[in-house]
Amino acid sequence: MTLTQELQVILFKPQGSIDLQGGKALSEQMAAVVPQAHQLWVIDLTKVNFMDSSGLVPLVKGLKAARQSGCRLVLCNVQAPVRLILELTQLDTVFEIFPTYEDIFTPIKDKSLMLVG
Numbered sequence: 179m180t181l182t183q184e185l186q187v188i189l190f191k192p193q194g195s196i197d198l199q200g201g202k203a204l205s206e207q208m209a210a211v212v213p214q215a216h217q218l219w220v221i222d223l224t225k226v227n228f229m230d231s232s233g234l235v236p237l238v239k240g241l242k243a244a245r246q247s248g249c250r251l252v253l254c255n256v257q258a259p260v261r262l263i264l265e266l267t268q269l270d271t272v273f274e275i276f277p278t279y280e281d282i283f284t285p286i287k288d289k290s291l292m293l294v295g
Contacts, residue, residue, distance in 0.1 A: 186217045193225040196233030196260075200226075205236040213247030222279055224255040229263050241273065254279050 188211055192204045204221075211219075219240065237253075244251035252274040256264065264270040276282045 186214065188217055188219045190219070190221045191225065192221070192223065195228040195230075196226055196236070197228065197230045198232040201233040201236045204233075205239065208236065208240045208243070213243060213249050215248035217244075217247075217249040218282075219244050219249055219251040220279065220282060221251070221253050222255050223253060223257060223260055226260055227257055229260045231263075231267075234263070234267060234269065237273070238269070250274070252276060252282055254282060 190204065190207055192200060192207075194200055196204060208219075213219075221237070221240070241251045243249075254276040255278060256275055261270065261275075264273065264275070
């Protein structure tokens with residue numbers, strides 16, 4: 179007998195600014211999802227042009243909730259101003275960040291690019 183687990187992708191697409199108000203909206207969206215093991219939570223930041231420190235809170239809380247539930251949370255399409263905030267806070271080393279949504283599902287062909295650890 180063979181069992182296969184379908185990957186369930188939960189996509190969040192915040193827009194505008196992730197500040198106190200935008201962060202609250204993102205937190206509410208994420209809280210509305212009942213996490214299940216093996217889900218992939220994707221936060222697509224294509225349309226986010228600003229984030230401040232209060233906007234980091236829902237991202238970190240979401241990552242914690244996802245990990246506690248056996249889910250994986252990744253970021254993609256991170257715009258330069260948002261990437262700067264993630265780099266300044268060193269959260270760019272905590273989150274998995276992909277250049278595009280499609281890159282999340284593209285296997286790494288060059289083994290030298292794989293992270294070991």
